[in-house]
Amino acid sequence: MPSFPSRVVIREVGLRDGLQSIQTVLPTEKKIQWIAGAYAAGQREIEAGSFVPARLLPQLADTAELVAYAKTLPGLFVSVLVPNLKGAERAIDTQADLMLVPLSASREHSLANLRKTPDEVVAEVARIRAARDAAGSKTLIEGGIGTAFGCTIQGAVDQDEVLRCMQALLDAGADRVSIADTVGYANPADVRDLFEKARRMAGERFWCGHFHDTRGLALANVYAALETGVTRFDATLAGIGGCPHAPGASGNASSEDLAYMLADMGIETGIDIERLLALRAKVAQWLSNETLHGTLWRAGLPKTFNGGAKRTANPIVTA
Amino acid sequence: MPSFPSRVVIREVGLRDGLQSIQTVLPTEKKIQWIAGAYAAGQREIEAGSFVPARLLPQLADTAELVAYAKTLPGLFVSVLVPNLKGAERAIDTQADLMLVPLSASREHSLANLRKTPDEVVAEVARIRAARDAAGSKTLIEGGIGTAFGCTIQGAVDQDEVLRCMQALLDAGADRVSIADTVGYANPADVRDLFEKARRMAGERFWCGHFHDTRGLALANVYAALETGVTRFDATLAGIGGCPHAPGASGNASSEDLAYMLADMGIETGIDIERLLALRAKVAQWLSNETLHGTLWRAGLPKTFNGGAKRTANPIVTA
Numbered sequence: 001m002p003s004f005p006s007r008v009v010i011r012e013v014g015l016r017d018g019l020q021s022i023q024t025v026l027p028t029e030k031k032i033q034w035i036a037g038a039y040a041a042g043q044r045e046i047e048a049g050s051f052v053p054a055r056l057l058p059q060l061a062d063t064a065e066l067v068a069y070a071k072t073l074p075g076l077f078v079s080v081l082v083p084n085l086k087g088a089e090r091a092i093d094t095q096a097d098l099m100l101v102p103l104s105a106s107r108e109h110s111l112a113n114l115r116k117t118p119d120e121v122v123a124e125v126a127r128i129r130a131a132r133d134a135a136g137s138k139t140l141i142e143g144g145i146g147t148a149f150g151c152t153i154q155g156a157v158d159q160d161e162v163l164r165c166m167q168a169l170l171d172a173g174a175d176r177v178s179i180a181d182t183v184g185y186a187n188p189a190d191v192r193d194l195f196e197k198a199r200r201m202a203g204e205r206f207w208c209g210h211f212h213d214t215r216g217l218a219l220a221n222v223y224a225a226l227e228t229g230v231t232r233f234d235a236t237l238a239g240i241g242g243c244p245h246a247p248g249a250s251g252n253a254s255s256e257d258l259a260y261m262l263a264d265m266g267i268e269t270g271i272d273i274e275r276l277l278a279l280r281a282k283v284a285q286w287l288s289n290e291t292l293h294g295t296l297w298r299a300g301l302p303k304t305f306n307g308g309a310k311r312t313a314n315p316i317v318t319a
Numbered sequence: 320m321p322s323f324p325s326r327v328v329i330r331e332v333g334l335r336d337g338l339q340s341i342q343t344v345l346p347t348e349k350k351i352q353w354i355a356g357a358y359a360a361g362q363r364e365i366e367a368g369s370f371v372p373a374r375l376l377p378q379l380a381d382t383a384e385l386v387a388y389a390k391t392l393p394g395l396f397v398s399v400l401v402p403n404l405k406g407a408e409r410a411i412d413t414q415a416d417l418m419l420v421p422l423s424a425s426r427e428h429s430l431a432n433l434r435k436t437p438d439e440v441v442a443e444v445a446r447i448r449a450a451r452d453a454a455g456s457k458t459l460i461e462g463g464i465g466t467a468f469g470c471t472i473q474g475a476v477d478q479d480e481v482l483r484c485m486q487a488l489l490d491a492g493a494d495r496v497s498i499a500d501t502v503g504y505a506n507p508a509d510v511r512d513l514f515e516k517a518r519r520m521a522g523e524r525f526w527c528g529h530f531h532d533t534r535g536l537a538l539a540n541v542y543a544a545l546e547t548g549v550t551r552f553d554a555t556l557a558g559i560g561g562c563p564h565a566p567g568a569s570g571n572a573s574s575e576d577l578a579y580m581l582a583d584m585g586i587e588t589g590i591d592i593e594r595l596l597a598l599r600a601k602v603a604q605w606l607s608n609e610t611l612h613g614t615l616w617r618a619g620l621p622k623t624f625n626g627g628a629k630r631t632a633n634p635i636v637t638a
């Protein structure tokens with residue numbers, strides 16, 4: 001049986017992938033409270049927003065301000081999403097630690113959503129890399145491959161095409177690559193298979209797994225990816241995000257449920273789950289008109305929970 | 320990486336573990352419709368009820384009638400729960416295919432719930448075996464070890480004690496043994512560890528995994544158990560069952576979500592998921608006062624779903 005990583009990072013993407021998909025618009029001051037609360041709960045990677053035109057996503061128009069605030073917190077690694085070179089220039093200006101460039105492995109989804117083919121996105125990443133290097137910036141470039149397990153427009157997405165896009169992104173100068181199940185189509189067998197190959201291809205440049213819980217499989221998919229040695233996962237507090245194609249369905253993996261699963265498995269995350277649950281309760285009040293998700297907030301921690309070492313006879317943690 | 324079984328059985332336990340834990344009392348005629356619907360959807364193992372005194376669980380008082388009906392359906396394997404010899408005698412009379420005797424590996428939970436120590440339950444299993452054999456009955460005896468990952472009363476349950484109980488049940492004459500996470504305390508790392516050892520101990524007599532979704536990990540736990548070669552799982556339609564210690568929390572793994580996960584992984588279950596979803600909609604009307612669970616009913620099947628062969632390049636199915 002494969003071993004598990006001893007330490008895993010949960011990147012909180014609720015402020016971007018979550019807030020962009022729901023109706024409620026949070027004021028900047030509340031977003032700053034959220035970032036502060038996540039930091040206080042031990043989260044050390046946050047996606048603060050997206051540098052897209054404000055007319056497209058007005059609810060994320062305060063991204064620069066959020067990055068500036070987040071950068072004041074010692075040791076907090078701050079990501080932003082950038083769809084193109086223009087967004088990347090803004091990310092470089094704000095000295096974000098990482099900019100995620102999304103690429104959709106589904107050609108049809110890519111054309112519908114980004115108005116570019118996957119290869120055009122790869123070319124944009126090369127331009128972003130050149131601009132980043134010319135600016136002497138340290139902002140890392142992550143190529144995030146979405147719809148990696150299929151999409152609602154095109155249907156099936158060939159695994160070979162996902163891996164081809166990944167190699168192209170690496171060749172174009174992406175410092176990191178990731179895989180996202182944008183619409184909740186993945187199952188753990190496919191995850192294990194694809195992530196093994198991706199890890200073999202990208203090595204330490206493989207950065208993150210991003211799963212949606214649309215059909216209840218987000219945590220099973222994380223578990224399958226853990227077995228391939230992936231050590232970073234995106235998640236959103238209260239599982240916010242939803243799916244535009246399935247009203248009421250869950251969004252991303254819920255940060256608090258994921259933190260619980262990992263800790264209970266004996267995997268270190270640095271997160272204080274009680275504090276994260278308290279933050280969830282606060283954010284839930286702000287989002288009282290939204291359908292929220294996750295299970296732990298209702299059931300509470302098990303009596304056996306002690307942060308991840310409940311059964312000493314269980315040798316699950318390996319380096 | 321370990322391979323997966325090519326075929327898995329989902330045992331529907333909604334009529335027992337589900338209905339015993341909720342407020343709504345279904346009339347016998349509706350339960351019969353449920354059994355007929357599950358059968359029509361391809362389910363071939365059903366737990367029809369429980370032979371406990373009617374004053375304790377009046378909502379299951381029609382178990383004998385349900386077994387009689389279920390036995391008329393060709394190829395349907397009918398289980399019942401029996402807490403003691405008296406219940407076993409009734410199960411033998413009805414010619415149920417299997418009787419599940421629950422044993423709680425948590426001594427405190429066992430005393431509180433069954434008013435017996437685990438070893439006293441083992442002794443009862445020996446008496447049940449003797450009665451079964453004396454009657455010339457073919458009803459199989461399953462020893463189901465509950466609270467195998469901890470309980471809400473005692474807290475931690477030692478893995479060695481679970482395995483000791485399992486060996487004792489086998490020695491006492493149980494034809495089958497199973498493991499249940501009665502209160503939703505298991506995580507997939509612990510599942511993999513315990514199920515590997517249990518399978519090594521019991522071999523083909525290891526029968527079933529039973530997971531609750533109280534903290535959202537039921538399907539991840541199933542996946543971990545699949546990797547150890549387990550080929551049968553309990554589940555309830557719409558995840559009914561709940562948890563008396565966590566109001567509103569999920570009950571068992573939801574049958575329809577589990578059927579979807581397995582099929583999408585390319586594992587044969589014999590279940591027609593569209594039909595199962597239609598049955599869920601019907602049962603949900605009957606249970607309109609209950610909190611129901613599961614995700615697939617809301618999100619629908621993915622465009623890529625074709626019963627389990629969406630990516631031919633993915634060699635996930637092995638014997």
